[in-house]
Amino acid sequence: MQRTRRQLLATAGTISIASLAGCRDDDETEANGETGVDGEDTAKTANGTDDGDGPTLVQPLQQQAKLSPDDEEEDFFGHEVAVSADGTTAVVGAVGDDTGDGSDAGSLSVFSRDEGGWQQQARLVAGDGEENDELGDAVSLSADGTSVVAGATGSDRNGQNAGAAYVFTQTEEGWERQTALVPDDGDENDRFGASAAVSNDGTTAVVGASLDDDPNGTEGGSAYVFSRVDGSWQQQARLAPADGDTAENFGRSVALSGDGKNAVVGCPGDGSQESPLRGSAYVFARADGEWQQQTALLADDGDTGDELGYSVAVSGDGTTAVVGARREEEPNGQNAGAAYVFTRGGDDWQQQTKLTASNGEPGDFFGGAVTVSDGGETAVVGATLGSDVRGVTGAAFLFSRVGESWQQQAALSPAEGNASDAFGEAVAVSADSETAVVGAPGRNVPSGEPAGSVYVFA
Secondary structure, eight states: OOOSSOHHHHHHTOSOTTOOOOOOOOOOSOOOSOOOEEEOOOOOBTTSOOSSOSOOOBOSSOEEEEEOSSOOTTOOEEEEEEEOTTSOEEEEEETTOOBTTBTTOBEEEEEEEETTEEEEEEEEOOSSOOTTOOEEEEEEEOTTSOEEEEEETTOOBTBTTOBEEEEEEEETTEEEEEEEEOOTTOOTTOOEEEEEEEOTTSSEEEEEETTOOTTTSTTOBEEEEEEEETTEEEEEEEEOOTTOOTTOOBTSSEEEOTTSOEEEEEETTOOOSSSTTOBEEEEEEEETTEEEEEEEEOOTTOOTTOOEEEEEEEOTTSOEEEEEETTOOTTTOTTOBEEEEEEEETTEEEEEEEEOOTTOOTTOOEEEEEEEOTTSSEEEEEEEEEEOTTOOEEEEEEEEEETTEEEEEEEEOOSSOOTTOOBTSEEEEOTTSSOEEEEETTOBOTTSOBOOEEEEEO
16 A cells, blocks of 8 residues: 555554554444543643643643544544534544445544533445545545545545545535545546645635646646535646646645635645755635635745645635644754744735744654644644653644744643554644644554544643
């Protein structure tokens, strides 16, 4: 099986890449009434420790629940997460789940929160997928929590590993698969579905094809825009950088403003002969139905191998973008990582600040995942290979903006964990910043195999 999106876990030595199989055989498209969640009320300090080293700020969010519906081995539950605007609906991707579509076909789990806590509402599968499709490789949720767009990069609809994206909607009868999105010019090994984003109203979606060979050469990458009109989805545009080149992996990450008119697309392989893999992110805007490249976002201190654009997020109004550079070396050492905040004034984008972990260390991969609240005042950044004094692998850092100044407010970590968790590989935050969801797809079950969990902080 080709691996493109679980590199962090592989680097940590916590996954057997040769065998990524879950243990489920059923072919359900929906599963109602399952809970599989554990309530927690334990809070951590800002640096995840209580040893007195570094700042000890009261964490504004406390762990509320751990979601782990069936603990099946090698499901990698939590590889991707999304949350609704009000923080009451969460969707989780399990790329290694075995379903009726085959081994590693992948699935999505939908959870809802009420006065009784978090409950599993549904389990979604493609229904016509195949083994190794890896549904859940990317997940995005509309603001009201009723529309999901999810990538399946291993789908063979347009050739081997060409990829697809599935749209699911919630109706009065429950959750239903609405359609499967594929690009008009899809081809084998495009890995379409590597990333996905959907507008607040669920009518516009952007899907990345990070290994697409057209129009900029082998693995240059692209992203596709789809729109829904009267219940029917149509391809609207294909996005690619005007100055693109081979092996740039444009489309590795995508983000979309709330109104669906501004897209940010990561290009972590961008660079030059003097500074390869520096990375970048491109901003596109839609006007009068046409999409145009607006600018390229570059770090002021960008350097060789930073991989800026490995992750991207954009605020609801499209004026604040957070872009991860998971291999940035300054100031915390090789592969410590960073995230950059860019803001827009009119049509001009400027770097506002650079975010790093207060306790960052070499190899943390801070910036491997990023998210930003609807108003752009709160950002959560994952550091998948960071660790605390307990040896738990991974952390998620909460930053807030007051005026133009950003401050680290907390480091989120699970109340319990271990050295293989990869906590922080996926992060999501509600519109009001009151709920954060963090994936830990490497969390082991008693057998020692990774099953994965998701943690909710509120």
